[in-house]
Amino acid sequence: MTPCEPSQFDLLCDYLSTRRKAILLAWRKAANADPAQTTAHALTRGQFNDHIPEVLDAFERKLRSIAGGTAARAADVDRKSEEVKHGLHRWQQGYRLHELMREWGHLQLCLFDELEGFAALHPTFDRATMVEVNRRMISLVNEAISESAVQFERMQQAEAAGRLNDLTEALADINEIERRRATLIHQAVHDLNNDVVGVSMAASLLGRGTTVDSERTAFASNLHKGVESITTMLGELMELARLEAGQETRETTTFDAALLVTKLGEINAPFARTRGLFLECSGPAGLSVEGDPGKVRRLLQNLVMNALRYTRYGGVTLSWGAEPESWWLMVQDSGPGLLAGPASLMLAGLQEATASARESDVKSAASTGATPHVLVPPDEAQTGTRPARQQPGEGIGLSIVKRLCELLDASLEMASSAETGTTFRVVFPRWYPAANSSQ
Numbered sequence: 001m002t003p004c005e006p007s008q009f010d011l012l013c014d015y016l017s018t019r020r021k022a023i024l025l026a027w028r029k030a031a032n033a034d035p036a037q038t039t040a041h042a043l044t045r046g047q048f049n050d051h052i053p054e055v056l057d058a059f060e061r062k063l064r065s066i067a068g069g070t071a072a073r074a075a076d077v078d079r080k081s082e083e084v085k086h087g088l089h090r091w092q093q094g095y096r097l098h099e100l101m102r103e104w105g106h107l108q109l110c111l112f113d114e115l116e117g118f119a120a121l122h123p124t125f126d127r128a129t130m131v132e133v134n135r136r137m138i139s140l141v142n143e144a145i146s147e148s149a150v151q152f153e154r155m156q157q158a159e160a161a162g163r164l165n166d167l168t169e170a171l172a173d174i175n176e177i178e179r180r181r182a183t184l185i186h187q188a189v190h191d192l193n194n195d196v197v198g199v200s201m202a203a204s205l206l207g208r209g210t211t212v213d214s215e216r217t218a219f220a221s222n223l224h225k226g227v228e229s230i231t232t233m234l235g236e237l238m239e240l241a242r243l244e245a246g247q248e249t250r251e252t253t254t255f256d257a258a259l260l261v262t263k264l265g266e267i268n269a270p271f272a273r274t275r276g277l278f279l280e281c282s283g284p285a286g287l288s289v290e291g292d293p294g295k296v297r298r299l300l301q302n303l304v305m306n307a308l309r310y311t312r313y314g315g316v317t318l319s320w321g322a323e324p325e326s327w328w329l330m331v332q333d334s335g336p337g338l339l340a341g342p343a344s345l346m347l348a349g350l351q352e353a354t355a356s357a358r359e360s361d362v363k364s365a366a367s368t369g370a371t372p373h374v375l376v377p378p379d380e381a382q383t384g385t386r387p388a389r390q391q392p393g394e395g396i397g398l399s400i401v402k403r404l405c406e407l408l409d410a411s412l413e414m415a416s417s418a419e420t421g422t423t424f425r426v427v428f429p430r431w432y433p434a435a436n437s438s439q
Contacts, residue, residue: 008129013060015118020056023110024049030106037099039409042326042429046364047357047411050089051082052107058082059140063133079140080147085356087148088155092353093411097152101145108141158346236396243403250292250407252432257327258287260297261320268304277308278315287320289327290431292408296329299404302397303331303424311335311421322430323373330425337418346398347414354413375415375425 016023028048031040040048058079090100115137119130242248265281272279300318307316314334321328358374401424405412409429416422 008126009063009133011122012115012118012125012129012133013063015121016056016060016114019114019117020053023056023114024052026110026113027052027107030110031103034102034106036102038433039093039095039099039406040103041433042409042411042427043093044325044364046361047093049364050360051086051356054082055079055086055140055144059137063136080143083144083147084151085359086144087151088349088353089356089360090148091152091155092350092357092413094405094409096406097149100148100152104141104145104148108137111137155346155349158349236400240396240400240403243400243407248295248407250295250432252290252292254288254290255293256286257289257291257296257320257329258283258285260293261300261318261329264297264300264304265318268301268308271305272308272315275308275311277311277313279304279308280315280317281319282317283320284322287322287327289322289428291428295404295408296428299401299408299410299426300329300331302401303426306397307331307333307335307422307424314421325430326427327430328425328427330423332421332423334421337416337420337422346402347416350412350414351416354415357411357413373427375413375423 028040028045031037031048034040058076061074062076062079087100090103095103112134115130115133119125261283262281265279269279304316304318311333312335316334317330317332319330319332354375358376361374402412404410405426409432411427413425413427414423
């Protein structure tokens with residue numbers, strides 16, 4: 001290939017810099033017009049742009065240092081870092097993998113259109129240079145899709161690991177119950193073998209010993225709890241399987257979110273009182289929104305019950321509110337933090353994604369004068385060792401919440417520390433496009 005003049009790359013990069021806003025607007029317009037992308041419309045401009053401006057900055061630096069060397073390698077590192085953040089952010093915002101890939105495809109087409117526009121304005125621009133720019137642009141998108149897909153795979157593996165831990169613990173509980181059952185049977189057989197009077201005498205001996213009675217009572221209690229836990233977990237696995245198989249659909253209607261949350265709080269208040277906890281609700285008296293109230297209720301019930309189970313002191317606060325184009329639910333507990341236990345990998349990824357979303361939201365707010373709304377992550381000083389919170393179904397329940405968020409085009413945010421407890425915030429679109437009202 002004919003060597004390309006660096007000055008020509010500079011000229012092109014200067015043009016792309018002046019066209020940055022137009023590129024991002026065209027990209028979002030293309031995503032919103034794509035019927036296969038149902039999540040993008042629910043995001044603010046800052047949320048949608050996310051870390052892509054930084055990716056484009058790194059791409060331009062790469063073009064300017066086309067001869068290679070330290071500057072080019074540094075631009076590559078920065079770009080990949082932002083692509084990783086973007087993939088994690090989109091997972092947190094409820095994107096499906098095919099939506100993310102299509103979104104990158106739209107960005108590629110927008111960049112191609114800009115390059116064509118530049119070529120039309122500069123007919124004497126070196127053809128070899130333009131070919132090289134297009135090749136690098138295609139390489140950029142291919143690598144970005146790869147990095148984003150890796151993030152999705154990592155988070156799906158984290159979810160699967162949490163579910164596997166749940167099932168392993170349930171199996172261990174059943175094995176313990178079986179061991180205790182065998183011990184009791186052995187005790188009964190031993191009594192029968194030593195008692196020459198027969199079965200009736202053995203039965204009276206079993207009923208006479210206080211130790212055997214207490215073990216029998218404990219065994220019955222553990223058996224009941226074990227069966228109840230396994231039954232609940234099987235039900236949750238069935239629900240998760242339906243969601244992952246695409247057998248659930250989104251049926252939207254207008255409903256009062258404030259009324260829904262208040263009633264759910266009243267239903268769960270007795271359970272909170274039995275644990276010596278408060279359950280408070282805080283938000284506007286009425287909040288008319290569009291959505292699927294049944295699935296919103298299921299999602300919120302999972303978060304509330306998790307919070308009540310894991311909180312020993314204090315209690316749980318449910319709150320709700322609205323922005324111009326979205327509304328949100330928040331569940332905040334005073335528990336010991338949520339970054340240990342069977343779902344720790346998924347939760348760590350979710351907290352990392354929330355911090356990344358906060359970073360991009362702050363940058364967007366600084367340029368537009370808006371107020372950032374993403375949860376503030378806990379201070380690093382507050383992220384000490386968390387107590388292990390091994391609770392049956394933790395990983396499954398959180399996966400159900402995540403799948404419901406994807407179905408509802410909702411973003412799931414989390415902040416957690418041992419000192420401040422855990423907060424989950426779910427951000428829903430205020431309304432859905434007519435073509436996407438049922439998924």
